Amino acid sequence: MTEPISDPFADRVSDPVVVGTDGSAGATRAVEWAAGHAVLQGLPLRVVHAVERLPYDGPRYPIPDSYDRLAPSGRQLLDHAERVARDRGPGLDVTTELAEGRPGRVLRDQAARASEVVLGSHGGGGFPGMLLGSVGNQVAGHVAVPVVVVRPEPPEAAAEIVAGFDCSEASGPALAYAFEEARLRGHRVRVVCAWEPPVPYGPVIGMDLDGMRRAAEDYARGELQPWRSRYADVKAELEMVRAHPVSALIEASSRAVLLVVGSHGRNAFTAAVLGSVSRAVLAHARCPVAVVRAR
Ligand SMILES: Nc1ncnc2c1ncn2[C@@H]1O[C@H](COP(=O)(O)OP(=O)(O)OP(=O)(O)O)[C@@H](O)[C@H]1O
Ligand SMILES: [Mg+2]
Known part of the structure; x- marks a missing residue:
């Protein structure tokens, strides 16, 4: 992993x-979260709000006034x-925009002029048991800016921000986001690093699991040190968890x-827009999830 980039979000400051909202309860939670975050x-x-053409x-079979009928x-x-x-956020600078098109497409376009994009994990559609709506799937990982997916139920939260860390370069911008966020909120960062022995039968063949851990x-710790130094005012804790990263992060998200x-x-896997861990935590986490793309 290279040295931390000086200020990964510097060009987005204004x-x-x-x-995005479709007026549903899930989207309204996202609006509340986004407003709080904008104030912060x-x-x-x-x-x-994206207005889609009527299905027919x-x-x-063109319906010439389809958009005009839905716009009000x-x-x-x-x-x-x-x-x-x-x-x-009393005093918050709020603007609204009605756009024509598919919500995922519209929000991807909007991301080009955004510091981040906030969405609900659910909207007014979907089916019982669905864990993540189509818009989250179409936007997270597809845009350069961070995407935050907010869940309908508020988290039972401690004053803690969890960052998933696998020591790869791709974790850098995510760590930067977590530390910036912790500094703004006066919270601590729990850096969760999940590890597993390379083969399931390690103990059988006498692998030194303690040494490995x-x-x-x-x-x-070494990879994290530059971040600790740069954010010396932020309390940070490294937690090594012997588990699959998805289990470790979901557990920590509670x-x-x-x-x-x-x-x-x-x-x-370069062809994949989102790694399997990011995809899984977007669906299963118990708190809002920010997906930060490597530059
Ligand atoms: N028309 C829209 N305009 C703007 N944002 C939208 C729109 N529809 C959905 N969103 C955003 O996406 C979030 C998730 O909604 P999404 O549509 O993905 O899930 P759903 O309606 O439960 O299921 P489905 O994928 O079947 O539509 C919403 O909370 C909202 O933030
Ligand atoms: Mg929907």
Whole structure:
């Protein structure tokens, strides 16, 4: 892993936090979270609603006024979201935008003029038991800025931000986000580094598992040191967990206000937009998840 980049989010300092809403309860939680986060960062908030064409409005059966028919309820929904945001952050600079198109596409375009994109894990669609809506799947990992996916139920949180750390370069921007966030909120960072013996039958063939754990911990500590020095005012703790990273991070998420992960990890498979750990925690975490893409 290289030295920490000087300020990975420096060029985004004045772009607004963008939040997508479809008017559902899940999206309203996202609007509340985004408003709080915009206040914390001293950034404006832009609330976006995408109006999709009616399902039967296609080239063979065009419905010429499809968008005009849907736009008024879209505007109403945005007015409501704006009130919710203003309640959360009196004095907050809030704008709203009604856009025509598929929500995932619209929010990906919006990300080009955003400091981050906030979404609900669920919206008004979906099916019982669904863990992550299609918009989260279409946006997280696809855009350059961090994407925060907020869950409907508030976390039972300690004053703690969890960062997933696999000692790869891809963890760098995620660590930066976690430390910045902890500094802003006055919270501590728990850096969770999950490790597993390379083969399941290690003990059988006499592998020195304690030695292995110590080596992994020493290495992780060394890689973390530049971050501790740069954020000397932030309390940080390294936790080595002998488990699959998904289990370790989900467990840690039950005590956190926010879980931060990179879009890819050490085993990056370049064709995949999101690594398997990021994908799994987006679906299963118990608190909001920020996915931070490596630059
Ligand atoms: N039309 C939209 N405009 C803007 N943001 C949207 C829109 N629809 C959804 N979103 C955002 O995406 C989040 C998740 O909604 P999503 O549509 O992915 O899930 P869903 O409605 O439960 O299931 P489905 O994927 O079947 O639609 C919402 O909470 C909201 O933040
Ligand atoms: Mg939906």
